[in-house]
Amino acid sequence: MTTQAISNLHSVLSSGTFAVTGECGPPRGADMNVLNKKGELLRGWVDAVNVTDNQTAIVRMSSIAASKHLLDMGLEPVMQMVCRDRNRIAIQSDILGAYSLGIRNILCLSGDHQSFGSQPDAMNVFDIDSMNLIRTVKDMRDEGKDMSGFDLKEAPKMFIGAAANPFADPFEYRVLRLAKKIDAGVDFIQTQCIYNMERFREWIRLAREEGLTEKAYIMGGVTPIKTVGMAKYMKNKVAGMDIPDEIINRVAGVPKEKQTEEGLKICQETIEELKEMDGVHGVHVMAIEWEEKVADIVKGAGLRK
Amino acid sequence: MIVGEQKPIEEIKKMVAPYKKLLILGCGTCVKTCFAGGEDETAALASALRMAFRTEGVSIEIDEQTVERQCENEFIQEAAKKIGENDAVLSLACGAGVQAMARRFPKEPVYPGLNTTFIGVQESHGVFTEECSGCGNCELGNFGGICPVTRCSKKLLNGPCGGSQKGICEVDANTECAWQLIIDRLKTLGQLNNLRTYIPPKNWKTSNSGGPRKLVREDHII
Amino acid sequence: MSENNRKLPEAVETPSRFRNTIGKFVVKRNSRCISCGLCAELCPHGVHVRYENYAKGTRPVSHKCIGHECRDKDYYCISKCPQNALSLKINPLLETMGDYRWTAEMLLGHFAMAETGDLPHVNLEYNLGNSGGGFDKIRFRHPDPEKAIDMADEDIDTSIELNKTGDGRPERTISIPCYGGGMSYGSTALPVIIGRARAAKRLNTFTCTGEGGYPPEFLPYKDHVITQVATGLFGVREETIKYSPIVEFKYAQGAKPGLGGHLLGEKVTEAVAAMRETVVGSSLFSPFPFHSVYSVEDHKKHVDWMKEINNDVLVSVKVSTPTDVDMVAIGAYYAGAHIIHIDGSYGGTGAAPDIAKKNIAMPIEYAIPKVHNFLVNEGAREKITLIASGGIRNGFDVAKAIALGADGVVIGTADIVAVECVRCSNCESGRGCARGIASTDPELGYMTTEEYCEQRIVNMYLAWRKQWCTILRSLGMKSIRELVGRSDLLVHLDYLEEKERATYQPAPNHAMIL
Amino acid sequence: MIVMNPMEKFKAKITLFHCINAFTEHVSLSTDDREVKIVKMPCSGMTTEVFMLKAFEAGADAVAILVCPEGACRYMEGNMRARKRVEKTSNVLDKIGVGGKRLSIHNLAAKNSDSVPGLLDEIMSTIKELGKNPAAAA
Amino acid sequence: MPKKYHISTKPAPPRLYPVGRYATVEFREDCAGSCRECVKKKCVYNIFADNYLHMSQMDEPEYLYTCNSCFRCVQECTKGIFSRVINPEYRTLGDDYWTPAIISRTWYQAHTGSIPVSGAGYRGPFVGEGFDSIWTDMSEIVRPTRDGIHGREYINTMIELTRRPQGLRFNKDGSLKTEVPKILETPFPMLFQLHDQYGIEDECVRLSIAKAAHATGQLMFIKPSEITGELKNLVSCMVPSLELATWEKHKDLLATCKMVQIPYGPGLNEVVIALRAMNKDLAISVKTPLDDKAPLIAIEMADLGVDTVHFAASHQGKEVNVDNPKFLRDAIHAVHLALVDHGARLKVNLLFSGGIAMAEHVVKSIICGADGVVIDASLLLALECRLCGRCMDGLSCNGKLEEVDPEFGMTRIKNLMAAWRNQILEMLGAMGLREVRRLRGEVGRSMWFENLEKENFAPIFGERKVP
Structure with missing residues (x-):
């Protein structure tokens, strides 16, 4: 872990404060106002905002541009970057460009498969995978070299993040993979939405045992449940999502108009538990297209006032 | 083997419509194995095409022949006589076969009757799976003999993405997660440690990113 | 345990040489x-x-x-x-397999015996054919349970003597009451005939060269190889007579008596032609008869000639089964033969006109008692070994033939079935047997190996021996020699009242398309 | 495009592929308005796509396959194979404008040859509906 | 040495796809595809490659039934997908008597002119009815008078059809006093006739047979009404079959013939006398159904002085119009013995027709006492008839006999006759006989089932309970 803080998120995490990040999906169009609106909703409640990179393979404003807009608003972006759409040349050049624009956090992802997105006919790239991407950013930062070994004029100093999904299979491999990502140079980890707390606890325990929680900041991911329908959809249709039946039953157990409230409550309880958990350094609130609730959640969990 | 699938008959009809005499040329190797271009398929397609044109009142003569392999000169040559007698060839071979024909018979229009789908195996009766992408740089040794380049939807070489659940790939409920297979197999083989190794970015130059590939065996050239 | 039995070989599991073994x-x-x-x-x-x-x-x-x-x-x-x-x-395939004499189940039963050396564990009718007569209608009379003895297979004697004359020539005893019929180099693939010789050696019996000469491959087994002297005299040389413990004069072959051998041109390869001292590709028809034999005296001259060349040789005379086969047999005896070998009309052949196979001479079932009784009446029966062949297909047929009066039998087809002949009867056409048995084609003729043929044949006889022992035990006999001529132990279904007939296993009777 | 008048009178040609175990022809199936050509197959599973197509090419107005009842195939799965092929070939016939309905497959109860004339009547009504085989050689 | 008689042969492949015996059954979906071990490529008889050829050329998959039954595909296929089946068409060929095997063997002989030769032993039942209960004898070692296979081309198969004088008397000067009628001979003992049930009424069929008769020197029985078109040029080989009432209408025809056939019936004597008066050298054959009166008729005809009696048995070789019809074997023997007993066997020649389906039937008929036989169905088979009987129902011919080219038909019949004659030679050679005439009535040259059983089995098993 680098000693000198690279970004605001880095300094929050390194200070030992329980960090909070939010998420902001760029618009399916060139309208900046949407971004402004979302930014305003998050401002003050989060330490950094993840800007997704054509998430679920649907064409949106580029994450670099959107990050720049948030930066201009005074928010700190975590620029997500997927391997799906760019080969290694484009990836490196985009990183350099992003850095030059003042972006300091990067989240390295493989990316959702295009078959779910708006353009399933597209050719995917996957030239390098997320592991390679992490190492590439790290090498650019720490060695000042690009992948070809060329000395960069100015090295992009990025705070490097990656995703981890404790709920995907094969489980026994999940910690191993985390270790591999950390080895590759990850500074912080944001996990997939946590609903199955039991499994998460097991995962973090294994990570602790491997000493991984000492090597990188791990932020638990949460997403508030709006309705039973949404929960069921996520359970069945969204890849890598693990929502235990108890959660669904709990939401389904209350009247329809109270379901949202119940969902938020679950979310807050999760955060409270994460706060106390050894080895968890923050929370990543993914209230996708529901940014107005982030404040409530963060407030409710007693993270920010 | 190379797996292929017959093109829809409408598409074939459009391709060959301008000709009065057509030779349908089957290929007796890979595409016969996947029941797309062997003797039987050639005969069936010839019959279907004749009827298709007849229903429209179009007269076309359709001849048929099947050679052992359309990618090998000696066998291609067997078709020379019939090709000479016809205006065009509808080749029921893989793309390589079609091009080999086109190359050997410069003046003869050659059309593909199949879609070449992949390099694979017959997993069980009527089920064919892709097993190799011909990336030119085989890494199977690291992965217990299961190819992530071909069988992982994202060609991930450093472990599964977060989308794998119960051994199924996020892309398609009928696709096994290659990484699940790799991990299971490495576990059986006692080689799980392989997975800790960081696999550097793959060299795609040997794959089709490097332009058309060519393999020259100097030791075979005199 | 008798000396002869101690020599019996081991059965070794020898599966089909083809990928898919046919089953019931x-x-x-x-x-x-x-x-x-x-x-x-x-x-x-x-x-x-x-x-x-x-x-x-x-x-x-x-x-x-x-x-x-x-x-x-x-x-x-x-x-x-x-x-x-x-x-x-x-298996629907069974319908298309076999014929009246060798039914599909009999073929499969023999395949199983040749594979395991034991009787088949699948319920197959391998002892009876569908021919509707002869052996297929003859049964052993229900034995008297009182008489049955408890004796291990090893202690039962299945050996027979081949020299009963007491003429001072070697006594030759074979451990089973069968030896191999002539199959010539030319008609049959080399690995098959050598495999038969190797099996003969292990079983302590004989095989026969047939009329095709004496390939040097036989030499290691020469003590178990009979040299056949047939009308064409193909490949017969002085040294081959000298090698031989037994010389067999073939006057006729049951399947085509009066016609002499046929070897179609396709099968006369370079090696075959060299062995037979003839021309590649030209059909070989053995003459009929021996043009030097027109009387018993001429015949005796022949026999003496052989005895002169080789002092230890025994002489067998192989004849077919005309009306006067009994006279012929006694003639052979007086000419000095040790063995009279009668070959019935339904025997095997590499190639014969269908008209001959079906029509000429009588089935062996009639000839055995005819000759046996005649020899008995002439007082010669104890002095000559009577060997029967031609349509003896399985262990039970052997026992029935012996009970009818033979000392032993000669087996040809069953050996070939053991090495997986399916009797498609295309031996003679084109390149010969598609299964690599009756072929000298450079490719087809080497589809088998000597080891395989040897062991399959050994296995089959071991299984047969188990049957013989069972029969003998039930009859209270310790030696198969006690069975000779005991036709009183046999019944024929067509000669029984319906009620009694019903107590015996019925003869298979189903229509076949050939 | 050859325009067929469905009402036009013609003698229908039907080709009947049948498994030899499923059916034996006792009475002549041909009548005044139909000519039935019978092709005996060793097992219905030997009726490949080519045979069916060739029958149409040779001018059949309808092709029917008579197979043994489910589970009664001597070769275990021949009738199922035949059914699958009929489905596929029927598709092809639709695509080439001949009409997949002209091809049919029937499981005959154990050697129940008596039901065949009835089947043929049904097939005849299909032919009447669809008219002459447009792909028949002129 | 006399000139050798020889029937020239020439391969005449069938016009129609032959009715094969076996087919393989396999489902291609189960195939491993283009397997290196593919048994279809390795087939010794190459039937599968030929099948593909036919697949693109034929409407009907008849070629499926072309297997030679070696079972190698069944046993060697990598995936074991092959099985085998008997061609149902083959199964339904002919009937119990004219078995599929007889029909296909006849086709083979008409195609190649060769005698059927096969490997492995005899495949049939132990014994059968009629001719199948006779085994012929052969000469064994110590019998000096035989020719064997060599020199058998000098065996004479000629038979006479004319009556013989009962003895010869000479004038004092040594010249022959007895009047010897002109001798009519045929080169082999199978005369031709048209089948009275099977076979379409087509000139090409009659012409094929007539041409074959002409080319081989054989005689053919034919109705005058059937001598049409080109057949008119071939009357020298024809024996007109006339009716007693109307024979005189065909006097012109008789002038060119060597033999005439008339039916047995009232008024026969007068017709015979009239015919003799017209032409003393004209051989007369009297045709009558084979029934239980046959021995009496034979004696009557011998005494009447006709040359030949032609008994017509049923298509299956049995007596006709009798309750328990005897088979040819016994019927022929009965007629023969009756004549012998009557001392008249040498006066008259006996021909039998119906049920003569194989060469061995000719030999066995002669052993039983016939001089020769008349064949009909075998001639149709040579022309690719299937004996399906459709022609009797007025349906189209499965063997397309109406399309036979007479030249081709002649070749096929000649081939068949050559093959049959060669088989007769095989048997005569094996018996050590130089002449087929020597075989007539020689039951001592045969072994009959009943006798063999009595002689060899009765002493062992007692009395036979099953007839």
């Missing part, structure tokens, strides 16, 4: 199989095989399946399969 039943595994391995655990007959470290269900070994017989057993795989992935049917 077919077991199929469909795609529902999840390779759980239950069937492999259950089946006591090895129909289902699970290979260590192999992840897919394998094709069932159908020929080992005993069929619906195990329906009520707790190992009935069909009903036990959790996936319902197995099905079982009678």
